[in-house]
Amino acid sequence: MASTLPVIELDLVVVGGGVAGLWLINRLRSAGYDAVLLESRALGGEQSMASQGMIHGGIKYGLSGQLGAASQALAEMPERWRRCLSGNGEVDLRHTNALSEPLCLWSTGGLGARVQTMLASRALRGRNQRLIDDQRPQPLNHPQFRGAVYALSDLLLDIPSLVANLSSNAHGALLRPTNIRLKRDHNGDVSMELETPAGLQEVRARRFIFTAGQGNADLLSQLGLTQPAMQTRPLRQLMVKSRHLRPLFGHCLGKGSRPRLTVSSHRACDGDWIWYLGGELAETGAQLSHTELVTQGQAELAQLFPWLDWQQAQWRSLFVQRAEPLQNNTQRPEGASLQSVPECNKLLVGWPTKLTLAPHLADLALAEVRRAEILPTGTAGCRALNTHLPVPPLADAPWQTAFEEAK
Ligand SMILES: Cc1cc2nc3c(=O)[nH]c(=O)nc-3n(C[C@H](O)[C@H](O)[C@H](O)COP(=O)(O)OP(=O)(O)OC[C@H]3O[C@@H](n4cnc5c(N)ncnc54)[C@H](O)[C@@H]3O)c2cc1C
Numbered sequence: 194m195a196s197t198l199p200v201i202e203l204d205l206v207v208v209g210g211g212v213a214g215l216w217l218i219n220r221l222r223s224a225g226y227d228a229v230l231l232e233s234r235a236l237g238g239e240q241s242m243a244s245q246g247m248i249h250g251g252i253k254y255g256l257s258g259q260l261g262a263a264s265q266a267l268a269e270m271p272e273r274w275r276r277c278l279s280g281n282g283e284v285d286l287r288h289t290n291a292l293s294e295p296l297c298l299w300s301t302g303g304l305g306a307r308v309q310t311m312l313a314s315r316a317l318r319g320r321n322q323r324l325i326d327d328q329r330p331q332p333l334n335h336p337q338f339r340g341a342v343y344a345l346s347d348l349l350l351d352i353p354s355l356v357a358n359l360s361s362n363a364h365g366a367l368l369r370p371t372n373i374r375l376k377r378d379h380n381g382d383v384s385m386e387l388e389t390p391a392g393l394q395e396v397r398a399r400r401f402i403f404t405a406g407q408g409n410a411d412l413l414s415q416l417g418l419t420q421p422a423m424q425t426r427p428l429r430q431l432m433v434k435s436r437h438l439r440p441l442f443g444h445c446l447g448k449g450s451r452p453r454l455t456v457s458s459h460r461a462c463d464g465d466w467i468w469y470l471g472g473e474l475a476e477t478g479a480q481l482s483h484t485e486l487v488t489q490g491q492a493e494l495a496q497l498f499p500w501l502d503w504q505q506a507q508w509r510s511l512f513v514q515r516a517e518p519l520q521n522n523t524q525r526p527e528g529a530s531l532q533s534v535p536e537c538n539k540l541l542v543g544w545p546t547k548l549t550l551a552p553h554l555a556d557l558a559l560a561e562v563r564r565a566e567i568l569p570t571g572t573a574g575c576r577a578l579n580t581h582l583p584v585p586p587l588a589d590a591p592w593q594t595a596f597e598e599a600k
Contacts, residue, residue, distance in 0.1 A: 198386065198395040203227045203574035204567055206385070206398040208412060209405030210367060210585060211241040212352075213543060215359035216551040217404060217558055218366055219284045224559065225569030229366050229578055231373060231387075233408070235588035237356030240406050241548060242588045243430065243513040245457040245471055246355075247296060248274045248549050249347040267528075270549045271347055283552070288358040290351040292457070297324065297443035299333055299342040301497065321345050331439040335500045349442050349457055352548075353590050360587065366575050369585035375401075375415040381538045383416065389581035396578065399567045402541045402558055407516035409542055413534075421532040421542050422519035429478035430513065431470040431490040434596050435506040438466040445497060447473060454493065459592045467592045483510045509595040517546050529554035531561065 205221055207214045210232030221228040232238065251267035276282035278289060298321070324342045327334060333342050360367055372388040383401050387394045403409045410423045440458035447453025455472035474493055478486040487508045494503060518530040529550040531543040541561060545554040 196386075196395050198393050200395045200397060201574050201577045203229060203396065203398045203578070204570055205400050205402060205562065206231065206396060207402045207404055208373065209238075209403060209408060210236040210360075211238050211404065211406055212355065212359070212548050212551045213241075213406075213545040213554050214404035215356065215363065216284060217402065217543075217555045218363045219359055220555045220559055221562075222363055222366055223283070225571070226562075226567075227570050227572055227574045229368055229575050230363065231368055231370055232585040233369065233373065235586045236360050236367065237352065237588040238406070240513065240515060241356065242352055242590050243511060244352060244548050245455055245469060246292065246350040246352045246548070247347060247455075247457070248350060249296070249345075267547075267549060270552065273552055274348065274350075274549075277552075284359070285362060286355065286358055288354065288361070290354045291348050292351050292459075293349045293440070293442035296345045296347045296349055297330060297333070297342050297441075298345050298446060299443065300340045300446045330441050330443075332441045332498060332501065337500050345443070351459075353587070353593070356587055365572075365579055367584055368579055368582040370582055373412075375412060377416050377537060381536055383537050383539045387578075387582070391581050394578070394581060398539065398574075400539050400541055400562060400565070402543060404543050404545075404554070406544070407514060409516070409544065413542065416537065416540075418534060418536060420534065421530075423516055423544070424519045425514040425516050426476075426525075427479035427512065427514050428471065428475040429481060429483075429486050430475045430511045430591070431478065431486055432467055432509040432511065432592055432595050433470065433490065433494070433503075433506050434461055434465050434467045434509075435503070436465050437502045437505070438468055440466055441468065444472065449473060451476070454497065459590070461592070461596055467596070469592055478510070479512070486510050507596060509591075511591045511595070517544050529557060531557040533561070 204226040205228040207218050207230040210230050214230050218228060218230040248271050250271045277284045277286040278291060280287045321343045324344050329342045370387040374386040376384050385396045387396055403412050405412055441456045442458060443456060444452035445454040452472040454470060454474055457469045459467045459469060461467050474490060517526050520526050526546045529545045531541055531554060534540045541558060543554050545551045
């Protein structure tokens, strides 16, 4: 039976407002498409706000000595983001703060030769520089430090400012429905019913693009679909706050092929620095309780930074999952993924797999939209829908709220 609901037609509907969806809506609007982004909770939502904000050219994948296709695909990304930060790229990021450029890679005693060999490789030459004495960040500039420190030509962004910047660029197109009901008709055409304060509204579009991270699987299941399949990789990030900490951004090289520790630093409201810790510590931490991870983190930091005072430090942890397209043997995917769905004519499903690759995911989506000869038609659908729906709030970053009760 045909629906009797009021219908709004758009060129494109993006579902999910992490960095992937926000980057995409920026590109679609600049290209003149009648497009909206629907976010069910808060902009910057889950993985994006929990990320360490590193925009990297893949050097850390060279730690194993295997610079594969992933590194090649990533290599151009830092430069592309830099163009956006200076206002000369495809998305205007002049209001986004870069927290540290460059990032550093350091080795502990005995591993220096391995780092040197890797960084001297043809693929990485010119993208790093050895730092000595006072050039080193303060936490690594200590007489007891044994090892080598390199500056990598990557950058690290303040994610709350990135999400605010991308959101304000797309003002008017970011909407928060109370509920989204997806439907698929006998031709395989997708449409949606949105619950709005004014009642139910049917929304049709030439393409629906899911960029809902872990939520992609639930959206697909509403349509009775299990493909494209998704995998999640759990992490437990550790946060440590202390008035003795000074900022540090980068990776500590361990014996394995992944960074032993990845550190980003953020200012708490009271002026203290918070170290947000990932890498191998967070990967093994996914199997640990909060208390076990804190014990492990304390031992790790006491070993790596015995000259720092950890007595007064406060500890928090965050369990979070990376969401990605399913890989063989749950390996890490190599690049951004955008997949069409054979049973649905109008559906695309995307995972950037890395914050760094959000621009690449948007390239893939725009190429697909153009291949389907979908032409921009203005803003009538967006204007009709945004009179019915509120704007989603901006999410908080974990370190902004984790220590609140400790104030
Ligand atoms: C701890 C951690 C550290 C990381 N560090 C880095 C890093 O330093 N560099 C890097 O390049 N990558 C990093 N990553 C990976 C990167 O964060 C992710 O690949 C990227 O942020 C994914 O973005 P996204 O927009 O696809 O997903 P998300 O950020 O998860 O956003 C998905 C959004 O969809 C919304 N949503 C879900 N379901 C629905 C629904 N039904 N309807 C409407 N909206 C919905 C959610 O509320 C959320 O806002 C890290 C990931 C983690 C977990």
